[in-house]
Amino acid sequence: MTTDERAVLGELFRFSIVGGIGFVVDAGMLYALLPFCGFYLARVGSILAAASVTWWLNRRFTFEARREMAAHHQWGRFLVVTGIGGLINFSVYSLLVASLPVVAALPIIGVVAGTLTALGWNFTMSRRHVF
Template identity: 50%
Template structure:
């Protein structure tokens, strides 16, 4: 197939290290999409129980961060990083606070400044997720799952 040939040529031009990084980034994006679904579902559940747009978002972010850490550990960066799982989770959450700042800041600005987004907060969640994704990938790859150490607990 022509598409396979084109992909193969692209990967050959990138070389093995960049191809591996591209694969990780694409898996990170898939995991992020799952995290987005968790984030949105928990936000709407939080709204239903009265947490409000901002408190609900903090809870939904923590739920999504835990989900994405687990999936990134098991799939995106399998076999990378080391140390106890709880320590790695804590480092993931701390390192991803940079992405959270972009994520939550984008969300809060849109909810506060765009009435349509306040009525449909999923738009703010999506915009925030995109704003934080690249920074989260770079920081997670380097500080949480850095190196090519085997395992972790």
């Protein structure tokens, strides 16, 4: 394994840890917002909260060695990349909530499915275009 391959695997590992933290924020916010907003608006809020946490952690932890860009520019790029990832995530979640009663009863299943679906996009695009 080359040094570059090891570096990418290390970043993917750290990105996944940060993603796990983001998942907890995402799911926690979803369940906190559900009584007030319903399935879809609560999910938008939970994705925004998770994106904020994961950007900051990825900037400080995952891609710290490549932090040349000003934070506000990086944040804007991150929002675009994770916005597309969020659309992928939200689409999977919405499809499952609307079509499977078990997911409507346990929306965490939809959160997991959406998160895993968007992971590859978010890592690749964050690595190439944000950090």
